[in-house]
Amino acid sequence: MKNITKIETIKEMPKRLRVAAYARVSSGKDAMLNSLASQVNHYKNYIKSKPEWEFVGVYTDEAVTGTKELRDEFQLMLSDCRAGKIDMIITKSISRFARNTMTLLKTVRDLKAINVDIYFEEQNIHTLSGEGEMILTFLATFAQEESRSISENMKWRIKKDFEKGLIWGSTSMFGYKLENKKYHIVPEEAEIVRFIYSLYLEGYGDRMIRTILDEKGIKPYRTKTWGVTTITKILTNYNYTGDLILQKTFIDNHLTKKLKHNKGELDKYIVNNSHEPIISKEIFMEAQAIRKNKAKKFAKSSSYNNEFKGYIRCGKCGKMHTYRKGPYNIYWICSTFRDKGKSYCDNQQVPDDKIKEAAIHLLNMNKFSMPIFKHLVQQVVAQPNNILRFELNDGSVKEYEWAHKPRSEGWTDDMKEQARQHTLKRYRGGSAK
Template sequence: MIAHPGFSFEPLTEHTFGRIDMRAALYIRVSTDEQAREGFSIDAQKRKLLAYAESQDWEVVSVLIDDGYSAKDLNRPAMQELLHKVRNKEIDVVVVFKLDRLTRSVRDLYTLLDEFSRHDVGFRSTQEQFDTTTTMGRAMLGILGIFAQWERETIAERVRIGMEQKVRQGKRHGGKYPYGYDRNGNLIQEEAEVIRRVRELYMKENLSFLKIAERLNQEGKFRRGYEWTRNTVALTLENPYYAGIIRFGSKMKNGKYPQRKRDLRVDVIDVPGDHEAIWTVEEYEEHLRLMRMRSEGNHSRKLDYLFSGLLRCGRCGSTMFGRLTTKRSLRNGEIVRNPYYMCSRRRDSKTCDMPMFRQKHVEHLIMKYIESIRLDRSKIELKQDQTELDRKIRRVNNDLNRIRERRKRWQYMFVNDLISEIELRRHLDEEKEQEEKLLRELQELENQKKEEFVYPAKLLEVIDVWDQIGNQEKRELLLTIFDEITLHTNETNIKGVKNRFFPAWVTVRYK
C-alpha cells in the first residue's frame, strides 16, 4: 500500500476484476490543442476503448466525453457524471485510453482512485496497463501521475512566460475583451459612454457601488442585457484596461486569480497597450486612490455619519444633521471624536428643544426596534411568493439541466455511429458556448440576490451582519432599507451619563 497524505486505498474486493459481466464506463477527454493530434481524437479514443472492453468481455454501459476540457482539475461535465455513476454503483470499472486523459494532477489522481476504491470500482488504462487491485499497480500509477503533473506544470509555466512576453510587448495575453470592446478589440462607443457614466457617478455624485448600479439600471443602461451589480461596478472602476493599460498578474496561493485589488494581492506587470482607452491614466489613478481611501474608511467625515440624510426630529419634523464631538484622548493616547445628531431647527433658530443623540444611541434604537420586530413576526409582511429573481434563477438552472441532457444524447448518438466526430464536436461546442453564457447569467443573478433586499422581510438580517461590516457597508445598508428614520423622546434636558442612553424610540418609513 503506498502512503500519501490525506489519502488511503483499500484493496478492491475479489469480484471486481474476476467477472466477465462487468459494467464498464469509458472516459474520453480531448483538450482544445489535442483535438487534431493523431491518436488523441475522440473517435480514435472511442475505437480503442471499445475494442479493449470487448477483449475483456466487459459490457460498456456508458461512454463519457469531455471535449475541449483541460485535465488541470475535475471540474468537467463528463467527469462529474462519471463520479456520480461511481457513487451510485452504476459501473464496475472505469477505462481510459491513457492516464493523462483522466487527470494530470497527483492530488486529483489520488482523490479519484480513493473514490473508485471506496465504491468498489476498478480502473484500467489501456496504454499503461496499470491494475489498481495490486499495491504495485497503485504505486506505479502514482509515480506516473507525478510525471503527468510535472508535464502539466511545465506546460503552464511555458504558457505563462509566453503570456508575460506578449504583455511586455503591449499586447493582450488572451481571453475575452472586457465590456466596452467588441471581439476584435475595437471600442464600442455606446458602451464606452456607460463606463464614463460609472466614473462620473462615483467621482462627481459620490455614489457607492450599489447606488451606481441602481442608478444605471433605473436609467436602462444595462451591461449587455444584464443588470449592473455592486461587484460589476467595482470591477469596472478597477480595470486598468479602460485606462489603456494591459495588466498581467500571477495567481494567489490557492491557484486562483484575484478579482479585486489584484495589484495589492499579487505581483503584476503593467504596460501601455495599443488599444483605444476610455479614461486617461491620470483619471484612473485618481478614482483608484479614492476607492482605496474609502475602503480604509478615512476618506471623509461623511462615512462617520451613518444616518446622514435619514434622520428626522420627532418634535418639529426637521432634518437632523451630524456633528463630531470635540477631540478627547484615550488612555492609550489615541485621539477620538464621536458623531452625534442635532435637530436643524434647534441649531438655526433654537425653536426646538429636541436633545442631541449620539450615533451609538441611534444605532441602539434601530437594533432595539428590529429586535422587537423579530419577537413579533406579525409586524412583518413575509413574502411567500417567489420573487422575479428566484424565477429567473430557476429558469437558468432548468436550461442548464437541459444542456446536460442534450450533451448525453449527442454522446450516445456518436457512440452508436449516428453522427460523426465532426458533428459531435460542433454540437458540443454549441452546448458549451450556451452553457458558459448561462453560467455567467446565473452568477450575475446570484450576485444580485446577495445584494438585493426584500423589504421589510430582510430587515431582520441587519442585526446579524451589523457588527461584521464596515461603516461604508452599514450606510449602504441603511440607505437601501430606510427612506426615513424619526427619533422620538419625552426628555428635554439631558445630562450625559457614560455608557447609558436616555429613553427614546424610533419610527421608520421604508423604501
C-alpha cells in the first residue's frame, strides 16, 4: 500500500505596512512648537504600538500655512512615497494636510496611483477606500471656503491697524523688540546692526559679513549661525531709520498664500519717527546705492537664464539647489551648504550640463528641450555619489549616474582663452590686455 505524505504549503508571512505620519503647526510660537513636539511623540508611539506596522518616521513642517504648496518636509515625504518607502500616511486632519482642494485631491490621486493610503484621523477617512475621495472632496471644499472667509476678515483688521499707523501681528526685526505694537531698541542687537552696516560700507559683501559675524562668535537670535538672507534683510530694511513703512508686502490670495511686494497694487502707509532709529537715513541710502551698483555689475556679467530653478532638490537635507556660476561652468549647489557650510550639508554640487545630459538619456530626447523637461519632470533629487533621481509627473522614478569630465576634454577655445587671460592677470597684478 502506498504511503502518501502531504507537504503543507508555506504560508507567506503577512507584510508589515510601512507607516509614516505628517504633522504641521501654523506658527513659530513656543506653544505651537510644543504642540508639534507632542504630535511627533503621539504618532511615533502610536505607530510603533501596532505590530503589523513598520514605523518610517514623522515628517514635520513649522510656520507654513496649509494653502501653500512648497513645504520642505511635505515634499520630502511625497518623494519618499514615490521611491516606494511608504505604504500609508497618517495625519490629523484635512486642514493640517492642505486647505486647497485642488492641491489636496491631486496629492491624494497621485499617491493613490502608487497605492499609498492617507488616513485623516479627525474625519476618519482612508483615501484608498471606495467612498474616501467623494467625502474628501466635500470636506476639503468646505475647508477652502472657510479659509477664504477668515482671510477676508483678517485683511479688514490689518487695513484698520495700518490706517492708525500700528504694526500688525508679531513682526520681528533684529535690533528691536515689539511691545504694544511699538518697536523698542535692544541695545546689544542694535550694535550688531550698526556693525553690519559699517562692514557693508567698507566694501564687504553679504556672504563675507556672515562669515565675519560667525568667526567673531556673534550670534543671531533663534538660530546658531547667520544666514545670508538675514544679512540682506537687515541691509535693505528702511525701518532701521526710525520711520516705518507698512504694507510693503501683501498676500496675493488665500489659496496660494504667495507673498508679493507691493508695487502700487495696495496703499502703503509711512509713519515718520515711529520709533528710535538704529542707523541714520544717510547711512541707509549709501548702503542702497552700493547695492544698486553691485546689482548693475552682476546683471552685465550674468546672461544665464536659471532655467532649472525650483526643480533640483538636495537628496541629503531636502533643501533646494540654487544656481552658481563658476569660471568655466554653471553649477547647482545645495542652499544649506551655500548658506551654512559643509558641516550642515556636504552634498556635492551638480554641473548644469550633467542635468541636461541625464534628461536627454532618461527622457529619450535627441537634444535637451526645457519645455519637454517641464512637461515630464516634477523634480530632480541630487543624491550623493553622483546619482540624479528624476521624479516624473506620472509617478515613475528614473535614476542616472553622472561622471566628472576632465576639464581639458570640455574646454572650448573661448574657455582656454579665458583661462590664459586669467593667468596673465594674476601674474601681472592688473587687468589682462
